[in-house]
Amino acid sequence: xxxxxxxxxxxxxxxxxxxxxxxxxxxxxxxxxxxxxxxxxxxxxxxxxxxxxxxxxxxxxxxxxxxxxxxxxxxxxxxxxxxxxxxxxxxxxxxxxxxxxxxxxxxxxxxxxxxxxxxxxxxxxxxxxxxxxxxxxxxxxx
Numbered sequence: 520x521x522x523x524x525x526x527x528x529x530x531x532x533x534x535x536x537x538x539x540x541x542x543x544x545x546x547x548x549x550x551x552x553x554x555x556x557x558x559x560x561x562x563x564x565x566x567x568x569x570x571x572x573x574x575x576x577x578x579x580x581x582x583x584x585x586x587x588x589x590x591x592x593x594x595x596x597x598x599x600x601x602x603x604x605x606x607x608x609x610x611x612x613x614x615x616x617x618x619x620x621x622x623x624x625x626x627x628x629x630x631x632x633x634x635x636x637x638x639x640x641x642x643x644x645x646x647x648x649x650x651x652x653x654x655x656x657x658x659x660x661x
């Protein structure tokens with residue numbers, strides 16, 4: 520496999536922040552802020568579409584632990600948690616990862632999108648609500 524994160528994890532060459540059996544935290548090559556950290560599932564998955572529920576749960580628990588530590592030891596007053604999954608999202612490495620970027624009120628960084636998508640598809644929230652609605656129980660025949 521030619522995945523940079525899988526290679527870093529298997530070779531142990533990352534700058535480790537936390538190392539677990541299901542998820543790990545590493546320093547990125549080009550941090551946006553001091554303490555910027557990546558949380559990565561240990562087993563390869565490309566994004567939120569194919570990650571196992573267990574690996575996603577472990578990853579999000581580690582995201583929270585890293586964020587809490589950033590507030591405690593870096594005096595961060597907030598964090599941005601960033602993820603891109605899939606080719607239409609500008610995902611740069613095809614292995615699920617979450618950026619946890621510590622923030623301070625006067626840091627001069629903006630990670631919030633400033634533009635809007637040009638894509639139109641009718642009523643997307645109604646379509647999502649239909650897709651996520653629990654299935655209706657089948658009627659019993661007497």
